[in-house]
Amino acid sequence: MHYFHLPIVILVFALSSFAFYVIFQRCDYYQRMLRNRTVAIGGGSPDALRSPKPGTRWWRQIDRIVPHVNEKKSLQKQLARAGYYEPTAARNYVVVQAVLLGVATALSAIVMLSEWFQPLALSVTVCLVLCLLAFSAPIGWLNHQTRGRHRMLRKSIPDLLELMVVCLDAGLSLPLTLQRMTHEMGFAHPQLADELATVQREYAMGLTLEKALGNFAERTDFEGLKTLCLFTREAQKYGTNITDALRDHSSLLVGQREAAAEEMAQRASVKILLPVLLLILPAVFVVVAGPAFLQLLDAFGSLNVK
Numbered sequence: 001m002h003y004f005h006l007p008i009v010i011l012v013f014a015l016s017s018f019a020f021y022v023i024f025q026r027c028d029y030y031q032r033m034l035r036n037r038t039v040a041i042g043g044g045s046p047d048a049l050r051s052p053k054p055g056t057r058w059w060r061q062i063d064r065i066v067p068h069v070n071e072k073k074s075l076q077k078q079l080a081r082a083g084y085y086e087p088t089a090a091r092n093y094v095v096v097q098a099v100l101l102g103v104a105t106a107l108s109a110i111v112m113l114s115e116w117f118q119p120l121a122l123s124v125t126v127c128l129v130l131c132l133l134a135f136s137a138p139i140g141w142l143n144h145q146t147r148g149r150h151r152m153l154r155k156s157i158p159d160l161l162e163l164m165v166v167c168l169d170a171g172l173s174l175p176l177t178l179q180r181m182t183h184e185m186g187f188a189h190p191q192l193a194d195e196l197a198t199v200q201r202e203y204a205m206g207l208t209l210e211k212a213l214g215n216f217a218e219r220t221d222f223e224g225l226k227t228l229c230l231f232t233r234e235a236q237k238y239g240t241n242i243t244d245a246l247r248d249h250s251s252l253l254v255g256q257r258e259a260a261a262e263e264m265a266q267r268a269s270v271k272i273l274l275p276v277l278l279l280i281l282p283a284v285f286v287v288v289a290g291p292a293f294l295q296l297l298d299a300f301g302s303l304n305v306k
Contacts, residue, residue: 080219082145083191097138104134149191150222156189157224158257161250168243174232175209195220210236224253 079089086092108127160181167177182200186193195216202212210233217225227249235242 078142081149081221082142083149093138100134100137101131104130149220152191153220153222153224154257154260156192158250158253159188160185160192161246161253165243165247165250174242175203
């Protein structure tokens with residue numbers, strides 16, 4: 001078999017396997033009976049599954065093709081750290097990753113058959129790079145979103161703690177302080193206000209304030225919130241004054257924020273060095289030394305003529 005026919009065989013085999021998998025999932029009698037039984041117990045009609053809403057029909061088909069993807073706890077935790085709490089976030093992430101891999105596979109087949117990438121080593125290298133980019137692009141995007149959310153918390157949590165200290169010194173209780181912070185943070189830090197609103201809803205539904213803050217810290221995986229949860233637990237357990245602890249913790253986080261800003265300022269001088277050397281200095285050299293160089297060429301040319 002010729003090497004250029006190998007990608008076509010692999011692509012046909014992959015598409016055939018996927019088609020058989022889809023057919024078997026759609027013809028699964030046990031899963032269909034289980035869904036009908038679940039709907040009947042809930043008081044609905046099994047016919048409701050045959051007439052879904054227009055916007056959810058394709059997603060239900062994808063749920064049947066890719067089962068139990070929403071039950072992956074590790075992926076859900078990673079998406080929650082990036083700020084995506086929807087129940088279908090894991091499914092959407094997997095679908096996007098699968099679509100990118102499919103596009104990369106199709107492009108790899110085109111590359112293998114193209115005359116522009118005629119050496120086999122070059123075509124294989126390009127195919128591997130395409131597949132690697134398609135697989136790592138969603139992971140890199142998710143890590144970028146997580147880092148951005150941590151930067152937001154690093155900037156906003158010190159302001160939250162300072163306002164909490166002011167409210168606690170004024171005589172408000174801790175639940176009323178968090179309720180007040182939910183309203184105040186909405187102007188300067190709306191994302192943090194949404195998280196505090198989630199904490200308020202969990203507290204209103206019967207969870208303890210310690211548990212609600214613990215869920216907030218677990219969702220974001222931010223050390224400053226874990227420390228806040230620890231202070232809250234100790235204050236409720238031993239009856240200690242939480243104001244002094246929050247004031248010290250706020251001073252610590254403000255110092256860390258200032259140190260991070262100084263570090264970014266020092267990195268900027270290093271990062272700007274390469275663009276200056278490659279883009280700005282050559283242009284300055286051409287503008288400054290260009291006329292003198294042209295005058296020298298004219299002078300030496302006149303000497304050669306004489």
